Amino acid sequence: MTAPINPAWIAVDWGTSNVRAWAMSASGTVLAQAGSDKGMGGLDRAGFEPALLALVGDWLHGPTPLIACGMVGSRQGWVEAPYAAVPCPPLGAAMAIAPACDARLQVHVIPGVKQMHPADVMRGEETQIAGYLAQNKGWDGVICLPGTHTKWVHVSAGEIVSFQTFMTGELFATLATQTVLRHSIAADGWDEAAFESGLADAYARPEKLAGRLFSLRAEGLLHDLSGAAARARLSGLLIGAELASAKPYWLGQQIAVIGAGALARLYVAALAQHGAPATQVNAEAATLAGLTAAYRQLKG
Structure with a gap:
């Protein structure tokens, strides 16, 4: 019989097309992972909680913090997480709380980053930048994030200075x-x-x-x-x-x-x-x- 997964918290990367989740220990070790095609683009606001419970419900044994990044925090997502404005640390604003009926869910959504002039925005990439900087203390330079919408991001002194998509x-x-x-x-x-x-x-x-x-x-x-x-x-x-x-x-x-x-x-x-x-x-x-x-x- 498989032992139950009992995470200290759950990490979630919720994009437009897909969602991925990881059951995490308090020290940051991955205990289990799961994914589905229930991305933001195919859900209305009421559909996020059921989609999440279908994915991670077996991991929930009481109130559990979930940290989510990506399009889940967009205007069309579960809850809009307002953008932090450059220059700012990649995790430079308070996380938004997504409304959940299930008392076991404590969903915190990471805000994106905006640039007023020239106008530009990112959601999800700021989390990857934060992760890279956490693993490379004091790093200055340019981070390229290739994808559907590729970002070039100037980073200095732990902050996103400017970027272009x-x-x-x-x-x-x-x-x-x-x-x-x-x-x-x-x-x-x-x-x-x-x-x-x-x-x-x-x-x-x-x-x-x-x-x-x-x-x-x-x-x-x-x-x-x-x-x-x-x-x-x-x-x-x-x-x-x-x-x-x-x-x-x-x-x-x-x-x-x-x-x-x-x-x-x-x-x-x-x-x-x-x-x-x-x-x-x-x-x-x-x-x-x-x-x-x-x-x-x-x-x-």
């Missing part, structure tokens, strides 16, 4: 599946030389990006460019244009890249081509470290 991941998905390029881009496969070619072209001449994109279709029709090569070249073009625009952030800085393995590796490799070495950081580990830092801050 690029819709690179969303652009890739849209271009590959909802434009004329869908006829040319394979759903999988890779060509490293094509990626490096696209990266170099877009970094050198980012103003030509729109034309370079259509050339993927033309090269497929006229020169038999493979779907895998087109996929890799599209990724290179978009990341190259992003690096060119984000250059004021990363040039001459210490750089950490926090993200999923394959995508983060692309950014590390792209930066290395421009003489900018970057440290790759596991995204889940950074998230858990940030949620643990928030729990300890709550406990005082």
Whole structure:
């Protein structure tokens, strides 16, 4: 018979598409984990508590603190956790309390971070940044968080100073599946030389990006460019244009890249081509470290 899980607290990363939870000991050890596809995007406000109980109900044996980050704290989430304004520590504002009927749930939601000029916001990434800083005391530099909406974040003296968001991941998905390029881009496969070619072209001449994109279709029709090569070249073009625009952030800085393995590796490799070495950081580990830092801050 499996022993019951009896956590001191529960860590929750609640995004738009999915939710992940970890049963945690008081010292920060993971006792168990669970996940589902009940992300914020598919729930109304009344649906969050049932979705959470379905995920972690077996771990609850009395009032249990839950520390949650991500889109659960958005305007469309369980409870809106107001943004902290830069410059600020990544965990620089009081957590919001989500309303729960089940007395065992004590749900604390980490606020996002906002930048008034130029206007920008983040939710979830601040927790990963907090986790990285908790594990790298006194670190100053730039943190890149690749994903659907990639963030470049300037960090100094334990604070988020400024940041910029690029819709690179969303652009890739849209271009590959909802434009004329869908006829040319394979759903999988890779060509490293094509990626490096696209990266170099877009970094050198980012103003030509729109034309370079259509050339993927033309090269497929006229020169038999493979779907895998087109996929890799599209990724290179978009990341190259992003690096060119984000250059004021990363040039001459210490750089950490926090993200999923394959995508983060692309950014590390792209930066290395421009003489900018970057440290790759596991995204889940950074998230858990940030949620643990928030729990300890709550406990005082």
